[in-house]
Structures are given as structure tokens and as C-alpha cells.
Amino acid sequence: MSSVAPPASDGAAVPGGGALSQAPAFSPLYQQIKGLILHSLQHGEWKPGEAIPSEIDLAARFRVSQGTVRKAIDELAAENLLVRRQGKGTFVATHAEQQVQYRFLRLQPDRGDVHEEGPAQRTILECRRQRASAEVARALALRTGDGVVYVRRVLAFAEVPTILEEIWLPGHAFKGLTAEQMASYQGPTYAMFELDFGVRMVRAEEKLRAVLPDAAQAEGLGVSPATPLLSVERLAYTYNDVPMELRRGLYRTDTHYYRNELN
Structure with a gap:
């Protein structure tokens, strides 16, 4: 009580x-x-x-x-x-429920829908603790040098690499997060954050722009460096507007499109 x-x-x-x-x-x-x-x-x-x-x-x-x-x-x-x-x-509300999890899933296939396409296949490239840079600390309301968990991963659909993501999480809230944990959980990542760490993302702000990948990013997505990609930066918050995740993703849009719903 x-x-x-x-x-x-x-x-x-x-x-x-x-x-x-x-x-x-x-x-x-x-x-x-x-x-x-x-x-x-x-x-x-x-x-x-x-x-x-x-x-x-x-x-x-x-x-x-x-x-x-x-x-x-x-x-x-x-x-x-x-x-x-x-x-x-x-x-x-929980991210384990479809009507909630799809609020945060914006990339839609050109053909069919996300239900037919199935969940993304996740490849975790990195998952480690590091010191927060000034930029990351500012976004997550931390102090420069505070511990954060850094994750870099590729999400593939039908075995085609489609999203390359970097994720920063406050270290104090995500102690013990491992690459195996990120890769093996079958449901939405935000549902795993709820279940294993008691952190619920309730809203997010996003910034979008068109970019060209650098050589490493192009290799990670299996595209030419001349391929235009959609850059999406997301800052996700838990209750009372406490920032809990900074996520930067590069999206291929040759077979998918970014969908938003305006009320």
C-alpha cells in the first residue's frame, strides 16, 4: 500500500x-x-x-x-x-500484450503484416558495460562516466539483415544483462526488460533522418555504402518521464517501411 x-x-x-x-x-x-x-x-x-x-x-x-x-x-x-x-x-499494461508491443514496433513489411512475418532474428554483436559519454549521460539523465550497458545488434527478417541498432541502458537499472539474455528471449525486448529488471517503457520520443551508412554499418546490413538508410534515434522513458533507454537504429527500407499513427 x-x-x-x-x-x-x-x-x-x-x-x-x-x-x-x-x-x-x-x-x-x-x-x-x-x-x-x-x-x-x-x-x-x-x-x-x-x-x-x-x-x-x-x-x-x-x-x-x-x-x-x-x-x-x-x-x-x-x-x-x-x-x-x-x-x-x-x-x-505490459509489452507482452500485442496491442502494447506494436505501439513501439514501427517497421512494417511491404507485403503482409508483422504477424505473418514473425519475430525478428536477433544477432548480438556486443553487450558490455562501459562509461557513459557526455552525450549518452545527458540523454539518460546520468553523470558523465556513470556505468551504462551498451548493446549492438542486428535484427533480421526472413534471414535478411534489416536493422542495425545501438542501445544504451543505465547500468544501475540493468545489472547483469548479458548477450545471451538479449538473444534468447523470444518475446519483445521491452517485455524482457519488464520481466527480468522491473523496468517498463511507457513512452518514447524519436528523431528520424535519411543517411548513408559508413563502411562498417553497410557491412553489418549487407548493403552498399551508397544505399540510403533511415536513421531512427529513440529515447524511451519509464514512469514519471525517467529516461531508461537511448537507442539508435539504421533501417533498411527496400522491403519495409516506417509506419506512424497520428491521433
């Missing part, structure tokens, strides 16, 4: 009641309740895939109306942090 004191009523937060009372006075109550639920998610009270308490139970816990709790949960569900299941309740 959260140690943060709940609001006394739907009208105001408890004075001196910890994190809730520190919210700005103009913050709507449902936003304060959303913050408390996020606090519980961040600290692992409910694991990915698990059901959270019912709206009635949460309303009693926080001493607010059920409608206030419902509005907070509605926002968390719209942000893909929670998943409502008719007749079953509300669950913590």
Missing part, C-alpha cells in the same frame, strides 16, 4: 499529507489521484499484467468518489499505462 496520505474528500487534499498535499492548489483532484496511482505503478505495487484494485476499492483507499478515480484511470488507460478489460477489471 502507498504510504502517501489520501485526500480527505473530493474537495481538497490533506494538509501536510505528503506527496498529495504538495500538488499545486489548482491541480484537479483526479490528477492528484492519477499521480498516486502512478506512484504505485512506479514503485511496483502492481506489476505489469496484474490487475489493480477496483474503482470502488481505490475510491475507499483515497477517500474520493468513484467518479474521480474513474477519470484518473481513464487518462492512464488513454496513455496505455493501464488496460481495461470488459467484465474483468483494469490491468497494468
Whole structure:
């Protein structure tokens, strides 16, 4: 259970009641309740895939109306942090579920779909601990020289190398990550991060540009150095906008295209 004191009523937060009372006075109550639920998610009270308490139970816990709790949960569900299941309740979203994992999978085959194509075949070229450069440290909110895990891998579809990736992860959150672990897990990488390290990626920012590969990159993807590639830099965050992954990928687009959905 959260140690943060709940609001006394739907009208105001408890004075001196910890994190809730520190919210700005103009913050709507449902936003304060959303913050408390996020606090519980961040600290692992409910694991990915698990059901959270019912709206009635949460309303009693926080001493607010059920409608206030419902509005907070509605926002968390719209942000893909929670998943409502008719007749079953509300669950913590997990990357093991298709509707969640495909939010982060942007490369689509020209023919068929990702279900027909099947999972990517992963070849781990490197997986080691190193010191964070100033650039990586800045992206991951670390100090220059802090430990990070560096991964370089190739993803192939139908045995055709298609994506060359470099990944940097905060060392403190991913202690013990190995190349064998990265290569052998059959599901999405983000699901493995959840299961083995308790880190859930909840959103990401990406930058795209067209580039030409250098000689090593061209060799890794089996293309000519004159082949245009799509460069994608992703910064992925866990709860409360804590950066947890910097990923840079080079994508071949001769048999795939990069798909985005705008709402």
C-alpha cells in the first residue's frame, strides 16, 4: 500500500499529507489521484499484467468518489499505462500484450503484416558495460562516466539483415544483462526488460533522418555504402518521464517501411 496520505474528500487534499498535499492548489483532484496511482505503478505495487484494485476499492483507499478515480484511470488507460478489460477489471499494461508491443514496433513489411512475418532474428554483436559519454549521460539523465550497458545488434527478417541498432541502458537499472539474455528471449525486448529488471517503457520520443551508412554499418546490413538508410534515434522513458533507454537504429527500407499513427 502507498504510504502517501489520501485526500480527505473530493474537495481538497490533506494538509501536510505528503506527496498529495504538495500538488499545486489548482491541480484537479483526479490528477492528484492519477499521480498516486502512478506512484504505485512506479514503485511496483502492481506489476505489469496484474490487475489493480477496483474503482470502488481505490475510491475507499483515497477517500474520493468513484467518479474521480474513474477519470484518473481513464487518462492512464488513454496513455496505455493501464488496460481495461470488459467484465474483468483494469490491468497494468505490459509489452507482452500485442496491442502494447506494436505501439513501439514501427517497421512494417511491404507485403503482409508483422504477424505473418514473425519475430525478428536477433544477432548480438556486443553487450558490455562501459562509461557513459557526455552525450549518452545527458540523454539518460546520468553523470558523465556513470556505468551504462551498451548493446549492438542486428535484427533480421526472413534471414535478411534489416536493422542495425545501438542501445544504451543505465547500468544501475540493468545489472547483469548479458548477450545471451538479449538473444534468447523470444518475446519483445521491452517485455524482457519488464520481466527480468522491473523496468517498463511507457513512452518514447524519436528523431528520424535519411543517411548513408559508413563502411562498417553497410557491412553489418549487407548493403552498399551508397544505399540510403533511415536513421531512427529513440529515447524511451519509464514512469514519471525517467529516461531508461537511448537507442539508435539504421533501417533498411527496400522491403519495409516506417509506419506512424497520428491521433
